[in-house]
Amino acid sequence: AQSVAQPEDQVNVAEGNPLTVKCTYSVSGNPYLFWYVQYPNRGLQFLLKYITGDNLVKGSYGFEAEFNKSQTSFHLKKPSALVSDSALYFCAVFLTDSWGKLQFGAGTQVVVTP
């Protein structure tokens, strides 16, 4: 079964410090991986994706993610966090054998303090 795991329920970081949100995946074949962000009472906003190509993917709002095949990871990073980055972050994998469904991780709450 294809899945993603987000091992941290919450990440706390001070504004200006680097932010990392972890995601590991388990898929057969090549993974298609995504990061989304959700603000309170809102839908999900697409941040970035890895389909193929460079392992370092740059996305919206200064976020980037590194695809690491040997560690089966796709961690989300931002060099300098902002208070406005406080939100719920979801990693997801595209299920190639299931009508294009996405399998989401449990989500990681990011709290950035001033």
Place this chain on the structure above:
Amino acid sequence: GAVVSQHPSRVICKSGTSVKIECRSLDFQATTMFWYRQFPKQSLMLMATSNEGSKATYEQGVEKDKFLINHASLTLSTLTVTSAHPEDSSFYICSATHQGGTYEQYFGPGTRLTVT
């Protein structure tokens, strides 16, 4: 581009009544639309997948007669919660995939349903 809207954003209804939620792709044709349910501080639970002009495919454990999905066009899907009960109160989110797109789903802003 790739904007998805939902209407209404919030709805309060009485137990036993039915509620319809609309999901529209505003600037693209959506080959497939998905309906999710989300409980507070939890991940999204996929309820069903719908393709234009065909019956929705429901996930295991989701009652198809309670959650009616209609995908009448390439830009509109509706979810009707029939005979709603308080346990149906939740945040419902739709998403759509872009015809010819590259795998990502575009999400609507969600609908907060409260059944009293």
